[in-house]
Amino acid sequence: METKIFQKNEIKMAADTLRQNELVAFPTETVYGLGANATSEQAVKKVFAVKGRPTDNPLIVHVQNFEQVKNYVAQFHPLTPQIVERFWPGPLTLIFKTKPNAFPSVVSAGLSTVSFRMPNHPLTLALIEATGVPLVGPSANTSGRPSPTTSQHVYHDLQGKIAGILEGGATEIGVESTVLDLSDSHRAPMILRPGGVTKEELEAALGMDVLVDPHLVSESEAPKSPGMKYQHYAPSTKVLMIGPTDWEEALNWAQKQQLKVGLQASPEVVRRFQSQAQASYCYADNQVASATKGLFAGLRALDEADLDYIFVATYPETGLGTAYMNRLKKAANQKYFMNN
Incomplete structure (x- = not known):
């Protein structure tokens, strides 16, 4: 077709x-x-x-x-x-x-x-x-x-x-x-x-x-809304969520493990750390609205870059940040850097 x-x-x-x-x-x-x-x-x-x-x-x-x-x-x-x-x-x-x-x-x-x-x-x-x-x-x-x-x-x-x-x-x-x-x-x-x-x-x-509604739907329960039950939004490349103060430690860990990583974050974070990564996707600015708009596009772009991990910036879970983190957590299978 x-x-x-x-x-x-x-x-x-x-x-x-x-x-x-x-x-x-x-x-x-x-x-x-x-x-x-x-x-x-x-x-x-x-x-x-x-x-x-x-x-x-x-x-x-x-x-x-x-x-x-x-x-x-x-x-x-x-x-x-x-x-x-x-x-x-x-x-x-x-x-x-x-x-x-x-x-x-x-x-x-x-x-x-x-x-x-x-x-x-x-x-x-x-x-x-x-x-x-x-x-x-x-x-x-x-x-x-x-x-x-x-x-x-x-x-x-x-x-x-x-x-x-x-x-x-x-x-x-x-x-x-x-x-x-x-x-x-x-x-x-x-x-x-x-x-x-x-x-x-x-x-x-x-x-x-x-x-x-705070709960995740169990395997035996029919979800009332899309996005409640199954893993969603995930690229083929593994995703790790990186807290605001964890970038340096996360990248040092990746270097020691000889891992190829991509950064997905604000311009401030990308400017500071992009020399330690193999690829990067920069949000338009430091605001959560720009991060939300660019989240899926960034995951797709970095998924084409032959990486071991995509490191993605977290945002506070208030306002639009609630939706951003809801999608990012599912893309990362709930994994933060410190939980890796």
Whole structure:
């Protein structure tokens, strides 16, 4: 199969392809999604097959607007209108209980809930409108690999396996959306996956505490949200997390072990230590937003450099740093330098 790159003036062609139950990757403000007709069991099953994704890992349904969600949900959490008004379109996924048989069961991994998101990207909103149905859109990469933040990343993983990619440039945020569980109308909203909308932003908008699900799903339990159960975001090269004061010790250890390492960190860290490494990926500045935007791109770039380890900078787990560290911990299999 030839994988076509659709330009912005070819959205109708991309939509026609999706209506034929083929797969087309699309850009969002978070990462690129692997699009398929969410109402077609045949199309959705292709997503799992192409990604190598476990079938008990539910998918997020991408919609054009909130009115589209109303076709599938029987009852909404009382805070839903306030949350949608403030955060949609945007990097926030909302979980609702759906009407019976609203989607093929493969979309929700057999659960009674479905995750919905309205992405903040004009090309993808136009694509959903032109297709005429909601689209599932997990990250458009091989399952477990770093998520794609450019069309080139998608092409690298999925060329010849999908019908097309809608070109939208590099993504803005760089990690997947926050997932907020609103399926229980009698409970406060609960974050199942941190992302582009922070706990602090949600609490400020709602004037109340927002719960956070702290546990990792066990092997026997079906995850309610993507990203809760399986190792994610990992390059082939081993990743170690390096604390702010541990760089010198970590690099000295690597030199003694005759290991080839790459640095992924702020300009300040890279300038100081790059002479002791075989490769480096420098974030745009020292801020966590830049680190988050560059996390997956850096892991992918350094994975091509024939290294033994990628050393990646940690950030405080507050605000957007919560999402950054959530992804980095999974990419590193929870391993810090001192734990190596």
